Amino acid sequence: MSIHLQREIENLKKKILSLGAIVEQAVQQATESIEQADADLASQVIEQDLRIDDTEVEVEEDCLKILALYQPVATDLRFIIAVLKINNDLERIGDLAVNIAERGKFLATQPKPDISFDFAKMSGYARQMLKTSLDSLVDFSAEEAGRVCESDDAVDSMNRQMYLMVQDSIRENINQIESLIHLLSVSRHLERIGDHATNIAEDVIYMVQGQIIRHKTENYK
Amino acid sequence: MSIHLQREIENLKKKILSLGAIVEQAVQQATESIEQADADLASQVIEQDLRIDDTEVEVEEDCLKILALYQPVATDLRFIIAVLKINNDLERIGDLAVNIAERGKFLATQPKPDISFDFAKMSGYARQMLKTSLDSLVDFSAEEAGRVCESDDAVDSMNRQMYLMVQDSIRENINQIESLIHLLSVSRHLERIGDHATNIAEDVIYMVQGQIIRHKTENYK
Numbered sequence: 001m002s003i004h005l006q007r008e009i010e011n012l013k014k015k016i017l018s019l020g021a022i023v024e025q026a027v028q029q030a031t032e033s034i035e036q037a038d039a040d041l042a043s044q045v046i047e048q049d050l051r052i053d054d055t056e057v058e059v060e061e062d063c064l065k066i067l068a069l070y071q072p073v074a075t076d077l078r079f080i081i082a083v084l085k086i087n088n089d090l091e092r093i094g095d096l097a098v099n100i101a102e103r104g105k106f107l108a109t110q111p112k113p114d115i116s117f118d119f120a121k122m123s124g125y126a127r128q129m130l131k132t133s134l135d136s137l138v139d140f141s142a143e144e145a146g147r148v149c150e151s152d153d154a155v156d157s158m159n160r161q162m163y164l165m166v167q168d169s170i171r172e173n174i175n176q177i178e179s180l181i182h183l184l185s186v187s188r189h190l191e192r193i194g195d196h197a198t199n200i201a202e203d204v205i206y207m208v209q210g211q212i213i214r215h216k217t218e219n220y221k
Numbered sequence: 222m223s224i225h226l227q228r229e230i231e232n233l234k235k236k237i238l239s240l241g242a243i244v245e246q247a248v249q250q251a252t253e254s255i256e257q258a259d260a261d262l263a264s265q266v267i268e269q270d271l272r273i274d275d276t277e278v279e280v281e282e283d284c285l286k287i288l289a290l291y292q293p294v295a296t297d298l299r300f301i302i303a304v305l306k307i308n309n310d311l312e313r314i315g316d317l318a319v320n321i322a323e324r325g326k327f328l329a330t331q332p333k334p335d336i337s338f339d340f341a342k343m344s345g346y347a348r349q350m351l352k353t354s355l356d357s358l359v360d361f362s363a364e365e366a367g368r369v370c371e372s373d374d375a376v377d378s379m380n381r382q383m384y385l386m387v388q389d390s391i392r393e394n395i396n397q398i399e400s401l402i403h404l405l406s407v408s409r410h411l412e413r414i415g416d417h418a419t420n421i422a423e424d425v426i427y428m429v430q431g432q433i434i435r436h437k438t439e440n441y442k
Contacts, residue, residue: 064302071292081285081305088306167398170391177388184402188409 005070009079012062013138016083016090019055020134023090024127026052026097027193031123033104034186037112042104045097052094059087075207082207086137089196093130096189096196103182113179115169122158122190125151129197136201142208148201155194162187226291230300233283234359237304237311240276241355244311245348247273247318248414252344254325255407258333263325266318273315280308296428303428307358310417314351317410317417324403334400336390343379343411346372350418357422363429369422376415383408 026045033042063084066072072080107113129148136144166184170177247266254263284305287293293301328334350369357365387405391398 064298067288067302068294068298073289077285077289081288084302084305085309088309163402167402170398171395174392174395177391181384181388181405 002070005066005072005076008062008066008070009076012059012066012080012083015055015059015062016087017134017138019052019059019087019090020130022048022052022055023093023097024130026094027100027123027127027130027190030097030100030104031119031186031190033101034107034119034183037104037108039105039108042101042108045101045104049094049098052091056087056091056094060084063087078207078210082137082203085203086134086200089200093193093196096193100186100189103186107179107182110179111176113169113176113183114173115165115180115183117162117165117183117187118158119186119190122155122187125155125158126190126193126197129155129194130200133197133200133204136204137207140204140208142205145201145204145208149198152194152198155191159187159191223291226287226293226297229283229287229291230297233280233287233301233304236276236280236283237307238355238359240273240280240308240311241351243269243273243276244314244318245351247315248321248344248348248351248411251318251321251325252340252407252411254322255328255340255404258325258329260326260329263322263329266322266325270315270319273312277308277312277315281305284308299428299431303358303424306424307355307421310421314414314417317414321407321410324407328400328403331400332397334390334397334404335394336386336401336404338383338386338404338408339379340407340411343376343408346376346379347411347414347418350376350415351421354418354421354425357425358428361425361429363426366422366425366429370419373415373419376412380408380412 026048029041030045032038033045063080066080067077070076129151132144132151133148136142136148162184166180169180173180247269250262251266253259254266284301287301288298291297350372353365353372354369357363357369383405387401391401394401
């Protein structure tokens with residue numbers, strides 16, 4: 001590969017990792033705004049989404065520029081296509097962080113609902129999946145990516161548990177129904193963040209192995 | 222553009238439109254399984270998702286093959302990249318139809334919940350958005366795509382209305398809480414289908430105008 005293409009790919013790697021770090025922080029702060037009933041922190045997450053959106057646009061333009069200028073093939077082509085798709089997932093995770101923060105702003109105005117659910121733990125799982133999926137991209141490691149797909153079960157299971165807890169809590173505290181339904185949404189958003197990390201990991205496996213493993217999850221176990 | 226590339230692009234257009242038609246039908250049938258409490262129809266939607274997944278993989282492989290073999294530039298390159306992303310959205314809409322159908326299977330085993338929400342109308346809006354977004358791709362029409370983005374408000378507003386209706390119904394019929402929360406999920410899934418159609422439309426606008434309009438929705442109005 002030409003030295004110029006190599007340099008462009010290195011820059012792209014840095015940019016997508018930096019986008020990943022901003023998105024991960026947004027998810028962390030959004031969850032914290034729920035746990036701490038912190039409306040200011042929630043507003044901060046919502047404002048910072050502009051930076052995520054701008055970076056997504058930049059990354060996509062970089063990918064198109066590289067494709068048009070260098071016409072990469074084989075591994076390089078697969079890397080660019082993977083970045084294009086992963087970029088999309090990161091932006092949507094950013095949107096989910098905003099949705100969580102919006103719930104945070106509302107919940108901060110309400111009495112604390114009577115439910116003990118470990119959002120920090122669930123958010124921690126989802127963020128770890130995100131981090132590992134991006135590491136696997138940079139390391140070109142299908143094995144690392146495979147671990148992300150396996151972790152998705154833990155997040156899904158916490159979400160199912162939350163459904164049951166919310167139903168019980170509504171039965172006991174019908175006056176808190178609105179807040180409890182908002183908390184259920186937060187759990188669903190975290191579960192979807194886990195799904196996006198899984199999508200990223202699947203794209204990495206495809207990039208590395210040159211075959212599409214989506215919908216055939218047994219292949220990378 | 223070479224005659225071969227032209228032929229490949231025409232084939233790709235046909236394939237993505239045919240995927241769109243299958244996905245649209247899945248959404249329609251999944252919604253019908255809710256309205257008619259039809260567990261068999263729901264199971265059919267779940268089984269047919271395999272076909273959507275297989276077609277998605279085929280479309281992605283076709284895009285990569287075209288990029289590697291013909292190294293398209295300008296409009297052709299933007300079209301291939303748009304198809305790659307739209308393909309992804311279509312597959313995720315298929316997954317949402319499966320999620321709706323899974324709720325349909327559960328709800329068919331329960332007494333009909335006491336709520337009158339027009340799922341057929343909401344699903345109709347979402348499917349119309351999907352159809353128009355794919356038409357705008359084939360017609361290279363930013364104007365048509367712009368209309369999709371505008372329609373998203375109607376679907377969002379129906380989803381918000383559903384939140385309020387479900388809260389009221391749970392207050393009145395606490396014993397139906399599980400079914401009502403499932404119906405709320407159906408409404409959210411339809412709302413997300415509208416979001417995916419909006420993403421498709423935004424990709425078309427980018428393809429046609431050569432500029433990324435995401436996050437700047439006023440530009441195409």
